[in-house]
Amino acid sequence: MRAKKWQLIITFAATTAAMAFEAAAKTQGLPGRLIPVPTVIQAGCGLAFCLEPAARAAAQQLLEEQELAAEGIYEIWL
Numbered sequence: 001m002r003a004k005k006w007q008l009i010i011t012f013a014a015t016t017a018a019m020a021f022e023a024a025a026k027t028q029g030l031p032g033r034l035i036p037v038p039t040v041i042q043a044g045c046g047l048a049f050c051l052e053p054a055a056r057a058a059a060q061q062l063l064e065e066q067e068l069a070a071e072g073i074y075e076i077w078l
Helices: 017-030 052-064
Strands: 006-011 032-038 045-052 071-078
Touching: 006 052, 017 032, 017 045, 017 052, 045 052, 052 071
Parallel strands: none
Antiparallel strands: 006 045, 006 071, 032 045
16 A cells, blocks of 8 residues: 555546546656546546646646646645
8 A cells, every 4th residue: 555645636527638648748757647536536537647746837837738628736645
C-alpha cells in the first residue's frame, strides 16, 4: 500500500482527453499516471491524471499547449 501524501489530480470530461494528456505528459517527461477518479471527486469520465503538486504549473502549461480542457484540478490527500 502506498503512503498517503498530497497529490495533484486533473480530471477530464472524456476518457480520450485523459489518455491524450497522459501521452503528452510522457513525451514531455512530466511524471504522473492515470488513476481511477478518487471517490471524493466527481468527474465526467472515470480517469484522472495524478502527479506531484509541485508540477502544477507544468501540467497547466501542457494542457494549454495540447489544447486539452481539464474538467477540474484538485489537490487532495491520497
